[in-house]
Amino acid sequence: MTSVEIGMLGLVGLLTLIMLRMPVGVVMILVGGVGYSIIAGITPAQSVLANYPFQHASSYSLSVIPLFVLMGQLAVQSGISRDLFAATYAWIGSFRGGLASATVASSAGFAALSGSSVASAATMGSVALPEMDRYKYDTALATGTVAAGGTLGILIPPSTGFILYALLTEESIGQLFMAGVIPGIMLALLFILVIWVQTKYRPELGPPGPKSNWRWKWVSLLRASPMLLIVTLVIGGIYAGAFTPNEAAGIGAFLTLIAALLKRTMGWRDFMITILETVKISGMVLFVVIGAYLFNPFLGLTRIPGELGIFLGSLDIPPMVIFLCVLASLIVLGTFLEGLAILVMAIPIVFPIIVGLGYDPIWFGVMVVVTLEMGLISPPLGVIVFVVRGVATSVLKRDVPLATVFKGILPFWLAMFVLMMLLLIFPELVLYLPNQMYN
Numbered sequence: 001m002t003s004v005e006i007g008m009l010g011l012v013g014l015l016t017l018i019m020l021r022m023p024v025g026v027v028m029i030l031v032g033g034v035g036y037s038i039i040a041g042i043t044p045a046q047s048v049l050a051n052y053p054f055q056h057a058s059s060y061s062l063s064v065i066p067l068f069v070l071m072g073q074l075a076v077q078s079g080i081s082r083d084l085f086a087a088t089y090a091w092i093g094s095f096r097g098g099l100a101s102a103t104v105a106s107s108a109g110f111a112a113l114s115g116s117s118v119a120s121a122a123t124m125g126s127v128a129l130p131e132m133d134r135y136k137y138d139t140a141l142a143t144g145t146v147a148a149g150g151t152l153g154i155l156i157p158p159s160t161g162f163i164l165y166a167l168l169t170e171e172s173i174g175q176l177f178m179a180g181v182i183p184g185i186m187l188a189l190l191f192i193l194v195i196w197v198q199t200k201y202r203p204e205l206g207p208p209g210p211k212s213n214w215r216w217k218w219v220s221l222l223r224a225s226p227m228l229l230i231v232t233l234v235i236g237g238i239y240a241g242a243f244t245p246n247e248a249a250g251i252g253a254f255l256t257l258i259a260a261l262l263k264r265t266m267g268w269r270d271f272m273i274t275i276l277e278t279v280k281i282s283g284m285v286l287f288v289v290i291g292a293y294l295f296n297p298f299l300g301l302t303r304i305p306g307e308l309g310i311f312l313g314s315l316d317i318p319p320m321v322i323f324l325c326v327l328a329s330l331i332v333l334g335t336f337l338e339g340l341a342i343l344v345m346a347i348p349i350v351f352p353i354i355v356g357l358g359y360d361p362i363w364f365g366v367m368v369v370v371t372l373e374m375g376l377i378s379p380p381l382g383v384i385v386f387v388v389r390g391v392a393t394s395v396l397k398r399d400v401p402l403a404t405v406f407k408g409i410l411p412f413w414l415a416m417f418v419l420m421m422l423l424l425i426f427p428e429l430v431l432y433l434p435n436q437m438y439n
Helices: 003-019 024-040 042-057 060-078 081-090 096-116 117-134 137-154 158-169 173-179 181-201 214-240 245-264 270-301 304-314 319-332 340-357 361-376 385-397 404-423 428-437
Strands: none
Touching: 003 024, 003 270, 003 304, 003 340, 024 042, 024 117, 024 137, 024 270, 024 304, 024 340, 024 385, 042 270, 060 081, 060 117, 060 158, 060 270, 081 096, 081 117, 081 214, 081 245, 081 319, 081 361, 096 117, 096 158, 096 181, 117 137, 137 158, 137 173, 137 181, 137 385, 137 404, 158 173, 158 340, 158 361, 173 181, 173 214, 173 361, 173 404, 181 361, 181 428, 214 245, 270 340, 270 385, 304 340, 319 340, 319 361, 361 404, 361 428, 385 404, 404 428
């Protein structure tokens, strides 16, 4: 049996075990270790399994993950995320569909602190869904808005998706963060446009909320200002080259802790929950990263990426067709696999091919993250859909069918597709800010 055939069997085994809901990190370590042993022998495999986990887990670049996760957890437990929703609610909640639009705007702001789509959806869902239900919003629109807004967590920096992509491809985390700013803002605006169109032609879907007086508008904005200042400092500092993404994460986490302490809304129990959640989420992500680092040597021995690149290069097919096929494959994978699993499984294979075709790796990273966003809300898995459905059932005190959430998601999924086409036609929307960092 050739190394390529062993590699194909390994990929089939990897996909099968992930579909059986085994943890991604465990599957990659298992398949990578067994496959490496078969091709290179037991002794070399033992050396890789013994040395790689510590070698990569102790990498300074990985410290950015727990620090940004800590920022998000501090924002949740201290109520900073609620302040952001209150501010957007006060300014635009009185318009038709305003509560839904406020949810999208709040999700975009919270994404800039948490970097997690699941955390954004769960947090904003618990805050926004009761308010939208109170003003008789259509359940499909309400849950669809929360689920779509949650996906912004993987696109607007800081993003665990960008961090993992950077680690797998050895690209710049800072450049990827900057590349996600304009597409993230565009997607948030497209979501708000979707809400406006739906409520314009069917006003009963999103009745206007109560009007806030000017005093409350400015008070709510003042309360949300610490978070806005932290986000501006973190992202602006990276863009200006004042500090690295790791330094930005440390500064952001420290300032968020100070803001949380000054609010005096986070007790000792809340602080312990923050630490435990940070450890749990960071451990999960880092375990996936270690699994990827153990799987990649096996993939390299199989020569699958190189052989696939040679095969595609021999075909008389335009590079753009190959690129679109790769994106389509990632969207299909996203309908039944979790986003991080797709990244660690697909990027080592397709990245050399895409770069070999002459496409910019930073631009490709953003396109990949947008496809992962689409997968997060696509049936039958749609991880965020299940999260929102659980939150909605809990806070609304009634069963919310999955079909209702998926119905509400469809217009937002189409907005993501529109964004992808715009980024495909105008790559400069992605590359402008990263290019400016080095000019």
